[in-house]
Amino acid sequence: xxxxxxxxxLRAALVGNPNCGKTSLFNLLTGSRQKVxxxxxxxxxxxxxxxxxxxxxxxxxxxLPGAYSLAATSPDEAVTRDVCAGRYxxxxxxxxxxxxxDATNLRLHLRFxxxxxxxxxxxxxxxxxxxxARKEGLEIDLPRLSAELGAxxxxxxxxxxxxxxxxxxxxxxxxxxxPVIQADAHEEVHATVRRLxxxxxxxxxxxxxxxxxxxxxxxxxxxxxxxILLALMFVMFQAVFSWAQPVMDAVDAxxxxxxxMIRQFLPDGLIRSLLVDGIIAGAGTxxxxxxxxxxxxxxxxxxxxxxxxxxxxxLLDRIMASAGLxxxxxxxxxxxxxxxxxxxxxxxxIQNPRDRLVTILLAPLMTCxxxxxxxxxxxxxFIPRRSIGxxxxxxxxxxxxxxxxxxxxxxxxxxxxxxxxxxxxxxxxMELPAYRWPSLRNVALGLWQRAVIFxxxxxxxxxxxxxxxxxxxxxxxxxxxxxxxxxxxxxxxxIGHIMLPVFAPLGFTWQICxxxxxxxxxxxxxxxxxxxxxxxxxxxxxxxxxxxxxxxxQWSLATGLSLMAWYVYAPQCFSTLAVIRRETGGWKVVxxxxxxxxxxxxxxxxxxxxxxLAMGWGPS
Amino acid sequence: MRLDELxxxxxxxxDHIDHRGADxxxxxxxxxLGFVPGEPLRIVAIGPFGGDPLxxxxxxxxxxxxxxEASRVILQDVA
Numbered sequence: 001x002x003x004x005x006x007x008x009x010l011r012a013a014l015v016g017n018p019n020c021g022k023t024s025l026f027n028l029l030t031g032s033r034q035k036v037x038x039x040x041x042x043x044x045x046x047x048x049x050x051x052x053x054x055x056x057x058x059x060x061x062x063x064l065p066g067a068y069s070l071a072a073t074s075p076d077e078a079v080t081r082d083v084c085a086g087r088y089x090x091x092x093x094x095x096x097x098x099x100x101x102d103a104t105n106l107r108l109h110l111r112f113x114x115x116x117x118x119x120x121x122x123x124x125x126x127x128x129x130x131x132x133a134r135k136e137g138l139e140i141d142l143p144r145l146s147a148e149l150g151a152x153x154x155x156x157x158x159x160x161x162x163x164x165x166x167x168x169x170x171x172x173x174x175x176x177x178x179p180v181i182q183a184d185a186h187e188e189v190h191a192t193v194r195r196l197x198x199x200x201x202x203x204x205x206x207x208x209x210x211x212x213x214x215x216x217x218x219x220x221x222x223x224x225x226x227x228i229l230l231a232l233m234f235v236m237f238q239a240v241f242s243w244a245q246p247v248m249d250a251v252d253a254x255x256x257x258x259x260x261m262i263r264q265f266l267p268d269g270l271i272r273s274l275l276v277d278g279i280i281a282g283a284g285t286x287x288x289x290x291x292x293x294x295x296x297x298x299x300x301x302x303x304x305x306x307x308x309x310x311x312x313x314x315l316l317d318r319i320m321a322s323a324g325l326x327x328x329x330x331x332x333x334x335x336x337x338x339x340x341x342x343x344x345x346x347x348x349x350i351q352n353p354r355d356r357l358v359t360i361l362l363a364p365l366m367t368c369x370x371x372x373x374x375x376x377x378x379x380x381x382f383i384p385r386r387s388i389g390x391x392x393x394x395x396x397x398x399x400x401x402x403x404x405x406x407x408x409x410x411x412x413x414x415x416x417x418x419x420x421x422x423x424x425x426x427x428x429x430m431e432l433p434a435y436r437w438p439s440l441r442n443v444a445l446g447l448w449q450r451a452v453i454f455x456x457x458x459x460x461x462x463x464x465x466x467x468x469x470x471x472x473x474x475x476x477x478x479x480x481x482x483x484x485x486x487x488x489x490x491x492x493x494x495i496g497h498i499m500l501p502v503f504a505p506l507g508f509t510w511q512i513c514x515x516x517x518x519x520x521x522x523x524x525x526x527x528x529x530x531x532x533x534x535x536x537x538x539x540x541x542x543x544x545x546x547x548x549x550x551x552x553x554q555w556s557l558a559t560g561l562s563l564m565a566w567y568v569y570a571p572q573c574f575s576t577l578a579v580i581r582r583e584t585g586g587w588k589v590v591x592x593x594x595x596x597x598x599x600x601x602x603x604x605x606x607x608x609x610x611x612x613l614a615m616g617w618g619p620s
Numbered sequence: 621m622r623l624d625e626l627x628x629x630x631x632x633x634x635d636h637i638d639h640r641g642a643d644x645x646x647x648x649x650x651x652x653l654g655f656v657p658g659e660p661l662r663i664v665a666i667g668p669f670g671g672d673p674l675x676x677x678x679x680x681x682x683x684x685x686x687x688x689e690a691s692r693v694i695l696q697d698v699a
Contacts, residue, residue: 068652068653071648107654108679220664220665314675315667317672317684317686318670318672427649428686429646429684431653431683432682432683
């Protein structure tokens, strides 16, 4: 029996209030030996890692979601409650609970620790940031606290490399009995907390909070706070757009170069086409997102770690509340203007599951940068470069209108969803944590995890679908002596023709329908797909300039406007749908998103087409 | 006085939490966050749009509360 205990890893779980430094401790203990997934059936992140104590005892450590109480009010807290109680389906009860408290905030955190100790499972109490507490003049009587709670109490400094040595020593021989709480079970929990604080701690120094007071005076200020936020957002978007762009271009060039190399290396044929146009091109679409995702997440992780993100949410809460959301939704939605993929991944910072879902549903409505090439093509082809009143360029005005229509639609959709949702009060009650320097380890691990999740889980879906699209556009091959573009003879061409009756009421031509299919891979692919359909040769950038006169000759203005309206909503981005699939852990939201976007796109195009016809802009 | 009526920067002490209905999860959560009778608190900042939400400092923690949430916190009368 002894042998079994020695070799089987002990299942331990970290619990604690949000912002107690639990995840820092988790990162310190397990390093890169972490597995990130979702709990079955919910969009709550499950993090598990492994480590071995200096004495050689192996552990499997679960990082449970932060909770203020075991009387759960969110799915996150419900997971923590059920796993702690051993009631979570498919999740064995932890053999040891490691309850993490911020030593500088015992008044709040001790209450939860008492709840955890009363569960009657083997428990260790960990006081994090003990050094900061001492620096503030707060002395904590660990043996006394340990006696009161009936569980071992150790101090750690999760942000320091050797900060968990006391805990690791204790874990060599962990307690395997339930805590024996001295505190009276009938005593009200807050009264117990107050008594423990007076009995086990020295009076804390008052000067310690001067930093938060000083910083918050500026950061939460109605005018300066908003200016600081504006400046941060401005730099963040400069970074996402201008720092990421050269890297993305380089990745893009690298992938095409690699594809060309393979093309020259292999004989002409199916295998070569599959490799170059299917797999490599598909993998290229995945990798090209990575620079944007990493830069955006670098910012978000730093803002989150430093304690700024909840303050930004504080400043913007009222505005977002008018759309039925909370301030937390602002950054993910703003990020979606660059690309919905990192935007949707950023919704992880939204704790409220309903807000998170609504934000995910709205993200594709933010005009992402991939729509710009399509807008640019259509505007150049159909909107004359005229200035209105000598000041405003008509083309610029149309582009602005396209962005505004998308934003207003998002507000409208949010309003409808708020109406349709439950009428219950949905509280903010958000902690504004202490300011801290972001830890390099936490930021690096966070970036690494985002990259792995995106490349493996989202990437596999995108590559699979790219290969499928390639097959649709390549089979069957055009018959010998065919004159039209090859895609016209393929399954995609066939589907495009079948789609025509559906899209004809929008003023779409069969060429547009055919181009919509490869355009599913990414919105900007529609440009090169149109070039393929109209059999325009040459490089992509060339293709656009050759397409402009063809389109303005062959389509009416009404068709052009209708297609623009389509692109404001168009759900045709596999990458977005794949990331929604990954983030929500199911297909339901994917179909909801695609469905409502398709509906809106169809409606908007139909109305635009009808309006344009009435204005006499139809085909002559 | 209710917390949403308290001017910023003035210290006050909680008298009780107003539970609206038998199962007021907001009031219950306020208690779990340390909003309990006898605790001192202060409003440290007010949101820039429409004076909502409020940043409240209680003990060593700051919380952002919307006015509707803050209105459940009833303060002791200043002597």
